[in-house]
Amino acid sequence: MSEYSGNIRNLPVVTGGYFIENSTKKIVFGPDGRFWDDYVMRLFTLEPGAESSIHAHEWCHWFLCIKGEGYFRIGKEKVPLEFGTWVHIPSGVRHNFGNTGDGELMGLCIVPPEGDVNPLTGC
Numbered sequence: 766m767s768e769y770s771g772n773i774r775n776l777p778v779v780t781g782g783y784f785i786e787n788s789t790k791k792i793v794f795g796p797d798g799r800f801w802d803d804y805v806m807r808l809f810t811l812e813p814g815a816e817s818s819i820h821a822h823e824w825c826h827w828f829l830c831i832k833g834e835g836y837f838r839i840g841k842e843k844v845p846l847e848f849g850t851w852v853h854i855p856s857g858v859r860h861n862f863g864n865t866g867d868g869e870l871m872g873l874c875i876v877p878p879e880g881d882v883n884p885l886t887g888c
Contacts, residue, residue: 773808787815796878805881811835811870816863826876828852834866846870 776791788811795805811833819838828837828851835846839860844852846862854860864870 776808779807785809785811785815785817787812792881793873795881803877804875805878807874807876807881809870809872809874811862811864813864813867813869815870817861819859819861821857821859822880823856824877824880825856826854826874826880828854828862828875829873831871831873833864833868833870835862835864835870837862846872 773791773793776793779790779792788809791808791810792799793806793808794801795807796802799805830846830848830850832848833846837844837846837850837852837854837860839852839854840858844850846852862872
């Protein structure tokens, strides 16, 4: 690997902004030397049965499922997740996601820098 490439397996697990039990979060791209000052791309890995709390916030964001099976609830709609499913979450809409499969659910989630916090506590 070089200063301009890497592998998600080698990224450190982030402890700040963490809010989903039985999951991990890693920063792929973002501010602070991660090549993208305007947004943060996080990799979430959820173990079977793990899910986020239902919440809403003032920024929109985007999610792309890259492994596993699950769901993404956006308002009253419940979208099944599988490899390749993408989701746009508008600002102010209540949402959550979870793993319904037998293996890991992995997804890339993009938010503005102010969105890389625990939405339940704001830090």
